[in-house]
Amino acid sequence: MEINYTITKVHSSYRAKAQRYAVLAPLRAKGESGKTRVADIKADLATLRTHWHARLKSLQSAGWTRSESFKWGYAFNCPPFGVDSQTSVALETRVIPCGLHLVCPFCWARLVVGPAYDRLTFAFYRGEATPQFRMDVIDLARSIKVDGDLQEAFAYIRSYRSIALGLFPGNYGAYVLHTVEPQRQPPSKKRGKKPKPPTWIIRERVLALVDTDFPMPTVKPTTTIHRTSSPKKALLAAIVGRVCGYPTRMLRGPADRVVRVLSDRESVKLSAYYGGLRNLAAQTRKGPPKGPPATTP
């Protein structure tokens, strides 16, 4: 059964904006990523649903086993994010998010972007109307190409997380997020030439809360790095939107390779919070959020 959603209200909160920056903007055509009109947002969410349905069918054809499970119905009818909506079904029919956030753009917004915005905002605001601390946010992103073996990509992610934090000694809190996507393959022009092995792209994003006089880390030219001084909510939404960008190739890449990412991941954790961003309960203490304990040489 297909559930139709009629959007009655588009949320104007910074949290909802962060979700739209992270999920809708990367899927838009070039030059249109900044669209903010309510009508555009509604149209984008409707288009996204159409693409999501096509994606689910192609994943199913490519042998995605999860799609045969009970989750299939939830995934197909996964509710939109950042809006109030009415559904075409009776009230007693429960609308349940599918939770398959590695591929579902709606759940990516709900389970990856929303919590990141909540944690980061709480680190500054502590539930008050104004920021309670002065800290800088440094976020960096880079892409790593892995040829052929998908397990190599996951092995890298397993080993890298602690290295990422080494760039930010004494940080007040940090967030590391990895995604793995099939890379676009250039078509082989020469006839008879052996096709190249498929390549995968790991996107690595690291965010850290640091002192305002923390020295800027030195990174390779291929890494993009931003520093924002004591951001307020509008800027926090922009930062989260940038750091938590939805992996668009999961929606648009070849279905058979997306299925491999989904089924080969096994237990590899793709994101983690550290220090003052790790759990909200720990942040209710007075004072700036605590960083990880200093390592003794």
Ligand SMILES: [Zn+2]
């Ligand atoms: Zn979902």
